[in-house]
Amino acid sequence: MRIFTAVVAIAAGILILGGYFFPAFEGMQALLLNWAVILAGAAALVGIFNLVSVHTDKIRRQEKGSVYSALLLISLVATFLFAMILRPNHATMKIVLSGIIIPVEASLMGLLTISLLYAAVRLLRRRADLTSIIFLVTAALLILGSATLPFGNMPVLGTFVGPWITQVLALGGARGILIGVALGTLTTGLRVLFGADRPYGGN
Amino acid sequence: MVVSLDLITGILSFLFTLLVFSYLIGDNPLFRIAVYIFVGVSSGYIAAVAWWQVIWPRLVYPLVFGSMLEKGLMLVPLLGAVLIFMKISPRLAGMSRIAMAFMVGVGAAVTIAGAVAGTLIPQVMGTINAFDLTLASSRNVNLIETLFNGAFVLAGTIFTLTYFHFGARPKADGSMHRMGLIELSAWVGRIFIGITLGAVFAGVYAAALTAFIERIVSLINFIGNFL
């Protein structure tokens, strides 16, 4: 089984890579990608089923917080049934989006505002090194530079310092990070294709 | 009495916003109720989306209404989907490795090609082109500014990459240190990373503040509609 799964992964990867370089492989690449897209959708369903089973177990065992699990399951089943019946993009389903999903997520995001401010204020107390100071000063300058005054942009900061930081200094660092990420992705992908890494459980 | 969808949406929105904001006074059951319901609703909705926008149109429909060729081709993802669903059962979970291996292999190849063609080469070229005077003139940037900015971008890129070089050699006392030049470059790279993360922090705060403002506006509007 381990060998077979490795062969499957490597063969699929090679065929997909071949589609990038050889036109003859494009048809196979498209087919395999289409299959992968379908499997990704099935995997999403499996993930949700796992969520259901976990919370069902919590209810069955009457663990602490099982009431919340019951709420979760009820809301899940109800939403699923409604969405299956009405289709996901039905106008009624927009209630779910605009009445529950967006408010909760946006509110959590709003709470992040306070948490970020608190963290920034406390940062130098816990860690007062050069990187922290540069980090905080940069953040303060860009925050200030992105605001305006009643009479116009923030002098110097909004017209020169802020843009220069974002378009030059931060750009260099971001590019370095992106290249590093790309190199890491390349390495990891090659390890998978070479069979050295088997995140699918082949080891 | 006809209850409009907007009213229901407004009530739910107001209620859930308050429930979540109750976290400002500390963790409490109201906050948990809101979060658990949110997770349940989101999961149920995603499951329906996965069925109606993935499984049905891309798998079931071709199998039922497609041509023989389409049906034949869809047998493989059908088998893969079945294998993935075996992951639910602990006894049969091993069978899902085949489908997972297929997805991992495809994903690895796609990310490799994308990283090389979409990021690695273009970003390296972009670093070189930072000194491109023709491009700079097209953007109304003069020579000195181009060279000056290009030097900073180049330095930031290299030093940041150097920071992620974690190769080290043991010293006589057993401690691990990078080479002197790499250590110095990494130190400079930390400055650039600090600047970049500072910019990201400012962006995250701006996004969070916008959401916070929108929620307050939502609350005000809801209250205002009833007042």
Added chain:
Amino acid sequence: MADVIKCPVCGESNLPDQEFCQYCRSRLEPLTGSLKGEDAPIKPGQAPTKKTTAELEPILPQWLRDARDSARKSTEKDSASDDKSRQESFSASSFDLLAGLQSQKAGDEEDNETPEWLTNITGATPKPKKDQPESSEVRWVELGGVNDFAPEETAEAKPAEPSWLKDVTPTNENSDLNDWFREASGSQTPQQPEQPTIPDDSFSAPAAPSDTPDWLRQMAADSEAQNASAAQLSSGGESVPLDTPDWLRSFAEENEPRNKAVKDASDASPASSFGEEPDWLRALGASQDQTQSAGTAAFSEAGPGTFDAAAGSSADNLPDWMQNLPPVEKEKPKQGTVPRWLQEEKPVSSAETDMPVWLSDLPASEPVAPEPEQPAADENLSFGDIPNWLKAAAPQSSIYSEPTEEQASEPSSDTPDWLSASSDASQPQSTPAFSLDEIVDAPPPAFTPDAQASYNMDALFTDMPDWLSNATENPSASNLTPAATSAESITPGELPSWVQAMRPVDSGSPLASLAGSDQAPESRGALAGLQGVLPAAPGYAATNRPKAYSIKLLANEEQQTHAAMLEQIVAAETAPVPIGSFSTLQTSRILRWVITFVLFVILVPVLFMGTQSFSLPVGAPPAIDGAIEVLQSIPEGAPVLVAFDYEPARSAEMEAAAAPIFNRLSKPNLIFISTNETGGILAERFISGPLAGLSGDGGLQSLNLGYLPGGQMGIRAFAQNPSTTAPFDVALADAWTTPQLQGITSLSKFAALIIVTDNANSARAWIEQTSTTRGTIPLLVISSAQAAPMIQPYYDSQQVNGLVAGLYGGAVVEQKNGGASDGTARRYWDAYSIGMLLAMALVLGGGLLNLALGLRDRVAAGEAK
């Protein structure tokens, strides 16, 4: 030799990590199981079975046949020897020398303790010595000095004692040695000596020979030098192995030039791994070989190498003190085992020969006819002179001897045990471990408790004498009382059947019978045709006990350091971090509430009043200008692919940033697709919300393709073949036959690609996966402010034509659009600007304050320390 393991069956070389031969599938390493069934060793009193091996001689190697011939001749020649000569030879037999080794274990309470000589060498404080002669025996064996041999002539002998011995041996040790020697000379009942502790890796490396006491090595070597026939069969041996103690190594190096000649001779020997054995064993084996080469052809397959290598390595290693060793008193002149140097106090000239005279006169050089059935009286004479530990090492030699108890109790000989043992060359009974069967069946060597030691099996079972194997094979036998003092001690030990099978017929026991029907001839390998060979097939291994693995952790210092480091890291991760004080928690909560209060107090009134005091940003970054240029280049009604990839949490920001952009389009034709599950309905919300003004008269056309699963895989699939990957819209209608997608067959047919995302990774995925398929169509990114710094490099590298980020970007575009007062960005802008200014003030002010407080805390902590 160390890199490969030679298969004992087929002779092919195998990698050292292999368990079975890759050619014949025979086991390369023995299992440490005890012998059972038909393979069980012979019990005391059981007659060995006669084996017929002569007819198999043609298949033997030439060197082996030569050895057998010479042995046969020697046997015939010596068969006429009288009883006296037999008695003399037997008294000096190497088997007698080892006879007490097996039984010594039971009688010696300290058999596993480090001998004092070793303790002294290592510099450790020696344990309080028991006033027993066995202690001095051991010390004498290892360090034997001149005084030990001639206690009466200490004054003469001491000058010849090497300096290293002076350093190593304490003064009182010497006196003990002398005492022992005196007692040994006249003892009635030899005491149990301490068993010298052999390092675990005695057989694990060629370095083992250095463990041999020099006196034994030298003595054996000198004896070997007398044996010409055996010299031809000698095998190479390393003179100074790595694990040799410094004093021993230096000693060997000093004698290296003199050893070369002998080594050269030994190099011509068959592939023998003599180095697998300790020198002292080698020397003992050499002593055996002198006789066995004359008596048994079978022995010559294993024994000669042992003997000759020992000789080669130690023939010239005799220290001056040994070469000039004065003779001891003449205690048994009638016996041939008493050397001449013990009878005559004649100094030996070093220039005379490489071998001291006293050694050259050893009876070992006189092959004696082997007598499997040794008279008990003869044995007893010799047993009484042999150190018990040496007797124990030769249990099999006593199989054929049946000493009476009364004889055992008698004082036998005053000849030093080691001398009588080393000079005994007439004992053929102990056939060396030549059989392949040991590969499977042989127990680990007697002094190798670690069964996993990486000794060379081939060498072990071709060179090691069988008495050594059997020394541990029968622990019960080793628990017997001292061999020289009781009948039990000389009770014949268990002789494995394979040893029995290898016994030469001519010189074997008269009681030996023909092989039984169950002993089929070996059909393959070097032993093909031989009977009684234990099967080496893998299947046999199943009947034995599983291989014993060492429980010792094989980790070097670096690995242990890393393990300790990892342990510390794990411990640090799991260790709870103590809370400094509850006042800190209280302070944190208060600070959090203060920030919340300030934000609410300032922002709520601003938003409630809906002030628009703060001006929208003036001017535009190049990225926003680029986006506007892209929008202006899009023709009316041209299909624009919009990737709607953001989370509902950021819908406000994204809608505020995207709405002004799409509002700049004239009669837009927007095709929405999303890699986010909620992207489809968010697009619906966006269409019905911020873009509502474009509907109707605005000429907005839109098509929602819905959710595109698979992340980068889905994007790649869609970029390569859009119609196949997303054939339907969210209403499950055929999307590619609608007017909005007329003529669109590939991604490059779209007028533009607009990515609306709050995630830099999502933007990166779209940029990367469409880089080869989108052609020259413009790419525009509308992002959250948090993702903008990581998308900026793509704009700088011209992979992205425009970038509009966050509420700031939306405000800029709104300003470009004319600054309508009902725009989302405009409505939020005052609160946004105030919130940003407030944040800056809190970050800088609070940061500076906390920096000062932190420095104060650190100073205080430093002072406290």
